Amino acid sequence: MSPTALYVHIPFCRRRCFYCDFAIAGDSEPVKARYVAALKQELAVWAQRRAAPLQTVFFGGGTPSLLSPAQLGEILAAIAQVFGIAAGAEISLEANPGTLTVATARAWRALGFNRVSLGVQAFQDELLQVCGRGHTVAAVYEAVTAVQQAGFENFNLDLLMGLPGQTLAQWEESLQRAIALDPTHISMYDLILEPGTLFARRFQPAAEGLTLAMYDLGRERLLGAAFEHYEISNLARPGYRCAHNLTYWQGQEFYGMGNGAASLVDGCRWERPRALKDYLAWVEGLQEPPGGDRLSAGEQLFEVLMQGLRLEAGVPASALEAFPENLVARAAVVFAGFVQQGLATGSDRWRLRVPAGWLVSDTLVAQLYEVLVEKPRKP
Numbered sequence: 001m002s003p004t005a006l007y008v009h010i011p012f013c014r015r016r017c018f019y020c021d022f023a024i025a026g027d028s029e030p031v032k033a034r035y036v037a038a039l040k041q042e043l044a045v046w047a048q049r050r051a052a053p054l055q056t057v058f059f060g061g062g063t064p065s066l067l068s069p070a071q072l073g074e075i076l077a078a079i080a081q082v083f084g085i086a087a088g089a090e091i092s093l094e095a096n097p098g099t100l101t102v103a104t105a106r107a108w109r110a111l112g113f114n115r116v117s118l119g120v121q122a123f124q125d126e127l128l129q130v131c132g133r134g135h136t137v138a139a140v141y142e143a144v145t146a147v148q149q150a151g152f153e154n155f156n157l158d159l160l161m162g163l164p165g166q167t168l169a170q171w172e173e174s175l176q177r178a179i180a181l182d183p184t185h186i187s188m189y190d191l192i193l194e195p196g197t198l199f200a201r202r203f204q205p206a207a208e209g210l211t212l213a214m215y216d217l218g219r220e221r222l223l224g225a226a227f228e229h230y231e232i233s234n235l236a237r238p239g240y241r242c243a244h245n246l247t248y249w250q251g252q253e254f255y256g257m258g259n260g261a262a263s264l265v266d267g268c269r270w271e272r273p274r275a276l277k278d279y280l281a282w283v284e285g286l287q288e289p290p291g292g293d294r295l296s297a298g299e300q301l302f303e304v305l306m307q308g309l310r311l312e313a314g315v316p317a318s319a320l321e322a323f324p325e326n327l328v329a330r331a332a333v334v335f336a337g338f339v340q341q342g343l344a345t346g347s348d349r350w351r352l353r354v355p356a357g358w359l360v361s362d363t364l365v366a367q368l369y370e371v372l373v374e375k376p377r378k379p
């Protein structure tokens, strides 16, 4: 079946936050105009293989809210023309506090966006400053008010745990303030010290005991506020799980557009050039839909398990029937070790216990990689 999810990368940011290593570029009007044209050019080649209409479209960044509503509308119109967008599709936009007003949020609604994801990170000005964020806590409140006044009932807030100097009390305050704003979805990410970032050069990881306490507290407070903890880092009110991200976690295929964006189409996973200038040059020469090497059966099974075990629902055993028995057996041996330790449950669904199993998921993923991806490649 052809993919029904599309990710569109919008790389522009006013400044680089000190922890971030996403594929981003400076906020310049001429470059933004060139980029919109390039996206439309990339979209055009997909017209050759137009299939099922899209059920989810996700504009992520970078800072998609730095494009004007007119530019966002141009891209959406091109997407609708090439792929078609199903009635009732989830159409999300990532936005930074400080980059929107009620008028812009209203314009997004009018274009068809029905979900906004705001990067809040923390509700303390001193922590926002440590992160190099270009906005204050007051701007977070203004952004949420704008989104709500424009009629978006479905919005997400991103929060970060384990920031330099962040205390459990500050985290608790961030959780309380986030809940009080009544979002439908909250992502709580454990800070990753990405190599090459200012954070990685300047700071040590937060003590494991502290980040575990933050995770436990986040889970407790959000479950108490009627959120469902449906994925390791994501919680949603009933009916508001992120349909777009679920396509990744459920191992379904997806289209991607823009610099650094990945796609998984017809069993081929493919990443576009990450640097903006390389992407623009690549689009110039594009004649037909890009493709890459088909993933091996081991790689495909690894992806399905790595993504699916992030979900509370886990991976249905029926989803593994399509894979060669010897590979599934290899994965089952690894998984059984976690079941024996009381960290996972098997049979009709492979699931990690929540939250104990999720906390060791990195170890499980590394072991699955070894038996599914590395081992079959050995001569």
Ligand SMILES: C[S@@+](CC[C@H](N)C(=O)[O-])C[C@H]1O[C@@H](n2cnc3c(N)ncnc32)[C@H](O)[C@@H]1O
Pocket (backbone or CB within 6 Å): 019, 020, 021, 022, 060, 061, 062, 063, 094, 095, 096, 097, 118, 119, 120, 121, 158, 159, 160, 189, 190, 191, 192, 193, 194
């Ligand atoms: C792709 S970013 C775009 C969001 C938007 N540009 C913003 O910053 O408000 C989505 C989220 O990823 C998270 N993120 C970025 N870098 C991270 C890191 N090094 N570790 C953990 N989470 C990170 C942040 O919470 C951020 O809001």
Ligand code: SF4
Pocket (backbone or CB within 6 Å): 012, 013, 015, 016, 017, 020, 021, 022, 024, 061, 062, 063, 096, 119
């Ligand atoms: S966190 Fe968001 S705003 Fe900050 S640099 Fe990364 S993508 Fe840009």
